[in-house]
Amino acid sequence: MRRHVVRHARHIGVVALAAGLGGCFAPTGPIYGQWSGYQPDGALGYERNVRLVLEGTPDARAGTYRMRITPINPAALLQGASSAYYSDRWTLETGVADGRAWTRLHLTGLPGTQFDTYDMLPDRTLVPYTYDPSPQGAMPYRLGPLPPTTYGYGRI
Numbered sequence: 001m002r003r004h005v006v007r008h009a010r011h012i013g014v015v016a017l018a019a020g021l022g023g024c025f026a027p028t029g030p031i032y033g034q035w036s037g038y039q040p041d042g043a044l045g046y047e048r049n050v051r052l053v054l055e056g057t058p059d060a061r062a063g064t065y066r067m068r069i070t071p072i073n074p075a076a077l078l079q080g081a082s083s084a085y086y087s088d089r090w091t092l093e094t095g096v097a098d099g100r101a102w103t104r105l106h107l108t109g110l111p112g113t114q115f116d117t118y119d120m121l122p123d124r125t126l127v128p129y130t131y132d133p134s135p136q137g138a139m140p141y142r143l144g145p146l147p148p149t150t151y152g153y154g155r156i
Helices: 002-025 074-078 135-141
Strands: 031-040 047-055 062-071 084-097 100-107 117-120 126-128
Touching: 031 126, 031 135, 126 135
Parallel strands: none
Antiparallel strands: 031 047, 047 062, 062 084, 084 100, 100 117, 117 126
């Protein structure tokens, strides 16, 4: 009888551990979208990989975001630099200018070295907002949308 109880307790422990770890990697709700790209680090001239997840339903206008920024600076990596994680609120703003509709994404709670406002192009590419009417200067720093079929979609 004791062996039977120990065996079931072991199975229950494994299931509880798996369920707990699953929560660490899974999105907390529906995913509005996920983007990835490279942007400057703002100080040393190196780039960093940026992953952005917007949580919310497909028709959401606001929600919670999660962002992971990984430095690509060889010296910093040798010194043990790791990814930085940010999470706060996002909102979408839409409007019309010169007969063209536009959508702007605002992220709150980011440090000054990170872009916090993006223009969303019709193909859902995010281009950092600049005060220049043409987004061409910021195009090298765009974040490309990842399809929902991507492995680990919504997880960063």
